[in-house]
Amino acid sequence: MKNYALALLVAAVYVAHQDFWNWNDRGLVLGVLPVGLAYHAFYACLAAVMMFILVKFAWPTRLEAEIEALGDAAIQVEGH
Amino acid sequence: MGPLIVILIYLAVVTYIGSVAVRRGKNNTEDFFLAGRSIGPMVFFLSLFATNMTAFAILGSSGAAYKQGVGIFGMMASSSGFMIPLTIFLIGTRLWALGKRFGHMTQVAFFRDRWECSGIGTFIFALSAAMIVPYMIISIIGGGTVLEEMSKGLVPYWLGCLLVTLVVTLTVFLGGMRGTVWVNVFQTILFMLFGTLALLVISSNLPDGGFGAVLSKLGASPKGFLLSREKMPAEVFWSYSLIPLSSIMFPHMSIMCLSAKKMSAFKNTVVAYPLAIMAVWLPSVFLGIIGAGVFPTLKGTETDGVLLKLLTEYAPVWVSGILGAGIISVVMGSDAHQVLALSTMFTKDIFDYYGGRQKFGEKSSILFARGFIVVLTVVAYLIALAKPQSIFELAVRFAFTGFAALAPVMVAALFWKRSTKWGALAATLWVTFWLFLTGYLTTISEPIGQELAKAQAAAQGGKKPGGKPGAGPVEGGKPAGAPEVQASPAAPASPGVEPTPAAAPASPSIEPTPPAPTEKPAGAPEAGKPGPGGKPGGKKPVTAKPIFPELGGLFMRSAAQVTVYGYLPVVPMVVGSALLMILFSLATKPPSKETIEKYFPGKAEK
Numbered sequence: 001m002k003n004y005a006l007a008l009l010v011a012a013v014y015v016a017h018q019d020f021w022n023w024n025d026r027g028l029v030l031g032v033l034p035v036g037l038a039y040h041a042f043y044a045c046l047a048a049v050m051m052f053i054l055v056k057f058a059w060p061t062r063l064e065a066e067i068e069a070l071g072d073a074a075i076q077v078e079g080h
Numbered sequence: 081m082g083p084l085i086v087i088l089i090y091l092a093v094v095t096y097i098g099s100v101a102v103r104r105g106k107n108n109t110e111d112f113f114l115a116g117r118s119i120g121p122m123v124f125f126l127s128l129f130a131t132n133m134t135a136f137a138i139l140g141s142s143g144a145a146y147k148q149g150v151g152i153f154g155m156m157a158s159s160s161g162f163m164i165p166l167t168i169f170l171i172g173t174r175l176w177a178l179g180k181r182f183g184h185m186t187q188v189a190f191f192r193d194r195w196e197c198s199g200i201g202t203f204i205f206a207l208s209a210a211m212i213v214p215y216m217i218i219s220i221i222g223g224g225t226v227l228e229e230m231s232k233g234l235v236p237y238w239l240g241c242l243l244v245t246l247v248v249t250l251t252v253f254l255g256g257m258r259g260t261v262w263v264n265v266f267q268t269i270l271f272m273l274f275g276t277l278a279l280l281v282i283s284s285n286l287p288d289g290g291f292g293a294v295l296s297k298l299g300a301s302p303k304g305f306l307l308s309r310e311k312m313p314a315e316v317f318w319s320y321s322l323i324p325l326s327s328i329m330f331p332h333m334s335i336m337c338l339s340a341k342k343m344s345a346f347k348n349t350v351v352a353y354p355l356a357i358m359a360v361w362l363p364s365v366f367l368g369i370i371g372a373g374v375f376p377t378l379k380g381t382e383t384d385g386v387l388l389k390l391l392t393e394y395a396p397v398w399v400s401g402i403l404g405a406g407i408i409s410v411v412m413g414s415d416a417h418q419v420l421a422l423s424t425m426f427t428k429d430i431f432d433y434y435g436g437r438q439k440f441g442e443k444s445s446i447l448f449a450r451g452f453i454v455v456l457t458v459v460a461y462l463i464a465l466a467k468p469q470s471i472f473e474l475a476v477r478f479a480f481t482g483f484a485a486l487a488p489v490m491v492a493a494l495f496w497k498r499s500t501k502w503g504a505l506a507a508t509l510w511v512t513f514w515l516f517l518t519g520y521l522t523t524i525s526e527p528i529g530q531e532l533a534k535a536q537a538a539a540q541g542g543k544k545p546g547g548k549p550g551a552g553p554v555e556g557g558k559p560a561g562a563p564e565v566q567a568s569p570a571a572p573a574s575p576g577v578e579p580t581p582a583a584a585p586a587s588p589s590i591e592p593t594p595p596a597p598t599e600k601p602a603g604a605p606e607a608g609k610p611g612p613g614g615k616p617g618g619k620k621p622v623t624a625k626p627i628f629p630e631l632g633g634l635f636m637r638s639a640a641q642v643t644v645y646g647y648l649p650v651v652p653m654v655v656g657s658a659l660l661m662i663l664f665s666l667a668t669k670p671p672s673k674e675t676i677e678k679y680f681p682g683k684a685e686k
Contacts, residue, residue: 010166013162014162014321017154017158017159017162017321018314018317018318019154020314022308022309023308023309023310023314024308024309024310025308026299026304026305026307026308027307028292028295028296028299028307031292031296032291032292032295033366034150034295034307034308034369035308036149036150036151036153036154036307036308036309037150037153037154037362037365037366039154040153040154040157040158041153041158041358041362043154043158043161043162044157044158044161044354044355044357044358044362045354045355045358047158047161047162047165047354048161048351048352048353048354048355050162051165051166051169051350051351051353051354052351054166054169054350055169055347055350055351059347060173060174060177060343063173063174063177063343064177064343064344066177067177067180067181067343068342070180070181
C-alpha cells in the first residue's frame, strides 16, 4: 500500500510538470518573475519535497544494512 | 585584464588543490579511480553536482532563453530536477551497493558480470565511449572560447584551450578521483553562487526601474513571447522530460556514484539536487530574458554571450573576474570527470579485463591510466584547436538521447532478474541504429533546415543565419549539456536552440545541448489561446516540414532538428529500447542460477 502511494506521488509530480494552463501566460509574479518561470521554480521545490518523502519512506534500508554488515569484506575481487 | 587575472589566480588555486590530493593517495586503482570509495556526504553532493553540470547550465541556458523564452527552464531544468535525483535514488544507490559488494568500478564491469557476457559488454563500452568523447572535447572548446571572450582576446583561443586542458590534466593525472572531487568542492561552491551574485550585481546597476521595467517593456514588444511558452511545441516540451534519464547513464556520473563512502551520502544529495539545479539555472534563464530586453538585436552565437555581455556592461571588473572563474569552473568540473571516466573505462574494461593487470601488475594499471589521460587530453586539445564545433555539438546532442535510451538496460539489470544479455544487446543495437538514423536524417534534411532558418530570420527581420548541421547552442552545454544533456535529467543532460551560425571568433561556445526544441510541426495541436499581452497570431509561418512527404509527418525537420511525429527521437528510442529489452529477455535463456542468486539473493528459482 505504501509503495503504491509513493508511486502515485511520483506520477503526480511528473504530471504536474506539464503545466499547459500556463503555456501562453505572459504575466509577471510580483511584477518581476514570469509566471512560467515562477511555476517551475515552485516545481523544483516540489521535486525536492518528493525526494525527501522518498528518502524517508522508501529508502533501501535492508540493502544498506547488508552492505554495512559486510564492512571491510565488502569489496570482493572484481566479478568480470 | 582584471577579470583575466582573477581567472588565472583561480586556475592556479585549482591546480594546487589537485596536486595536494596526490599526497593523500594510495597506489592502487580503487584509490585512483574511486578515491578508495571514501567520499563523505557533503563532498559527494558537491562533486556529483559538478560532474553533472556543464557550462550550458549558465551560458547555454541564458542564450537559449534569449531565443526561446522562459520555457527553457521548465523544459530542461525543472524536468532534470525531477528526473535526475529520482534516478540517482533508484539506480545510483543500487549501483553503489553492488560496486561496494563486488568491486565493480564501471557500468560495463557490472553488465558483464550480471549477464555473464564479454563481447556485449565490450559493445556497450564502445558505444558509451563513443558518446562521451565528443562531450569532453566540447568542454575544452567551451573553456577556450570563454577565456578568449572574458579576456577580450588577450588570451587567444588556442591558449585558453591549453590552459583548461593543462589544469584538468594535472588535476586528474596527479590526484585521480580524489584530486578531482577536492577541486569540485571549490568549483561547485563558486558556480552555485554565480547566479545569485550575477543577479544581485546586474540588478543594482540596471538603469530605469530595474528588472520589472525591462520585462514590462519586453512583454509589450514583438519579443513578448519570451515571457511565455507560446512558441514552444508542447510535444517537444514533454519529450524532453525523458532526456534527463541520460544523466545516471553517463559513465562519469555512474562512476562518481561508486565513490561514496556510505549509502547515506545519497540521502541529502537527492533532496538538495532539485534546489541546486534551480540555484544555477533560474538566474541564468532569467538573465537571458533580461538580456533579450536590454540587447534585443543579438544574432546567432552572440546570444550565448548574452550573460557575459550583461556582466561586462553592468558589473564591476573584479566581479566579472569572479563570475568568469565561476563559468570556467563549471566547464572544468564536468570535463575532469569525463577525462577520469574515460580513463577508468579504458583501464578497467579493456586493459585489465583483457589481461593487462594480470600480466603487468596493479601498478601498471595506474601507469596505463595516467598515460591514457595524457594521450587523451593531448588528442582532445588538438581536435579542439580545429574547432569542429558543429560536428561535436551534434554528437553531444545525440549522446544525451543515446544515454537516455540506454536507461532501460540499466533498470532491467538492477531490478529484473529475468533480463538477459540478449535483451541488453537488442536494446543497445536499437539505440545505435537510431543514432545513425537520426544523424542521417539530420544530414539529408539540412537544406530544409537552412530554408526554415532563413524564413524565420526573415520573419524576425534578421540576417540569414549560416547554421551548420545541427549546430546547437554554443557555449560556451551541454545538453546540456541540455541536458542540454544535455540536456540532459540534467542533460542532462543540451537543447533547444535553433542552429547558430558557425562560432564567431569572440562568441563563447557552449557545449551543445541535448536535443533542441523545434518549432511546432505543421498540424500539431495548438497550445492554447494567446495570453495576456499576446498579439493575435494571424497566419502562423511553417516551422517544420516533412523530410519524406510520402511518409507524412513521420520524420519532420525544423530549423534545428529532426522530430518523429513532432516528438524528439528520444521517445521512440526509450520506448523501443524498453520493449526490446523485455521481448528478447523473455525469448532467451535466463542467466545462471548462481548469477541470479548473486544479484537477487533468495530469489533464484529452485
